[in-house]
Amino acid sequence: MARWEQRPTGSNWGEFGPDDQLGRVNLIGEEQVLKGAREIRAGKTFCLSLPLDLPGGNVLNPRRHPPRLSPTRLQDTPYVNFPLRMLNPDAVDVLSDDQVLLSMQYSTQWDSLAHVGALFDADGDGRAELCYYNGYRAGIDVIGPKDATHAGCGCDGDGPSAALKLGVENMAVKGMQGRGVLVDLARHFGTGRTLIGAKELRQALAADGIEVERGDMLVLRTGFAEAVVDMAGQPDADVLHGYGAALDGTDAELLQWISDSGIAALCADNYAVEAYPARERQGPRAMLPLHHHCLFKLGLPLAELWYLKDLAEWLHANGRHRFMLTAPPLRLPHAIGSPVTPIATV
CATH class of the missing domain: 3.50.30.50 (Putative cyclase)
Known part of the structure; x- marks a missing residue:
């Protein structure tokens, strides 16, 4: 079944194939x-x-914050400047290993x-849907937490987000x-x-x-x-x-x-x-x-x-x-x- 019956004026939906994602x-x-x-x-x-x-x-975007680096941990032990002799008395190695909390943009x-998608009547039924390039849909192809203001999201509560397409x-x-x-x-x-x-x-x-x-x-x-x-x-x-x-x-x-x-x-x-x-x-x-x-x-x-x-x-x-x-x-x-x-x- 096609994801859309009509495409936005001036768009190229479908020109690279019905399932194109590029x-x-x-x-x-x-x-x-x-x-x-x-x-x-x-x-x-x-x-x-x-x-x-x-x-x-x-200050430029209150939703986006600088990256935060921290050590990886094994149980409660941070692995930065970690001497392996703590695990093996004969070891001379020192390990450092980190992770980051990062806003992708x-x-x-x-x-x-x-x-960025748009409210657009891709089905041609007079009702606008939340959709993205080539007719991919919010709640199906791009999912995120559902709340009172997000129609068409694909998961409940404070759940994950995922661009499945x-x-x-x-x-x-x-x-x-x-x-x-x-x-x-x-x-x-x-x-x-x-x-x-x-x-x-x-x-x-x-x-x-x-x-x-x-x-x-x-x-x-x-x-x-x-x-x-x-x-x-x-x-x-x-x-x-x-x-x-x-x-x-x-x-x-x-x-x-x-x-x-x-x-x-x-x-x-x-x-x-x-x-x-x-x-x-x-x-x-x-x-x-x-x-x-x-x-x-x-x-x-x-x-x-x-x-x-x-x-x-x-x-x-x-x-x-x-x-x-x-x-x-x-x-x-x-x-x-x-x-x-x-x-x-x-």
Whole structure:
């Protein structure tokens, strides 16, 4: 039985198969990996991840907290600086072993396709359901704790969450390796708040002579992550909420450009990729319209809080914009997002 009778306007549901869980990531094929490999000329690598304890605190998102490291334990014994002679008098070994409590989308991250869904009448019966890309359903394919405000969740009480479909492990298996294309919005528009619609994006592309091709991973530098680093774990929310360029998810022409471009992923160094809150509109609407268009309609994964300064400066100095990008998320089954350590190779 089909999961949907009608799909959202402008979506690509079903175009990669009825059970597809990768969306536009399918466009990163063998030839795209080879295109990325051909960009390796200097043999230099750049780490595009922030330290995963940044931004620091939880003023940017009260739901997300910094990682907490602790020793693993055997009964009540913590295994950090543990001399094995306590178990065997002849042993000279000392063991350290730790674990982490980690918000999957606290710092440098990927959003999986299970991150943002929508209320949409996929059955064509006049009633909207909670669903995700390609018609996957809340309570069936993406489950979480049930309470009075969560219709369609799949478990009772304070239970676990699980993206049984669309989990981030699908991206890990795919590899997320191919050609990255960097657009340096900070260089063109500065670090004041600038809404980037199709006009502004085309302006930056034309000024730098950048061509974006089907299957590329588009990477946007705004300078936001650099400001986060400078704040050294004490983020100033008032400054950051208005810092740097951000995509205007209410610009229909920009959304159409994303659809037509064929990009396989959209990565940025800022929080949310798009400007939030979005420009005011009337009627039923997505509060995160770019997330809605990319994750829900196109199956186009988003990445946030990448650190791009060193790569951007090197590319600019060498008259380049393309590079090999390797950015697999954690292969953690059923996770909705994932920290990532992207590596650019030039």
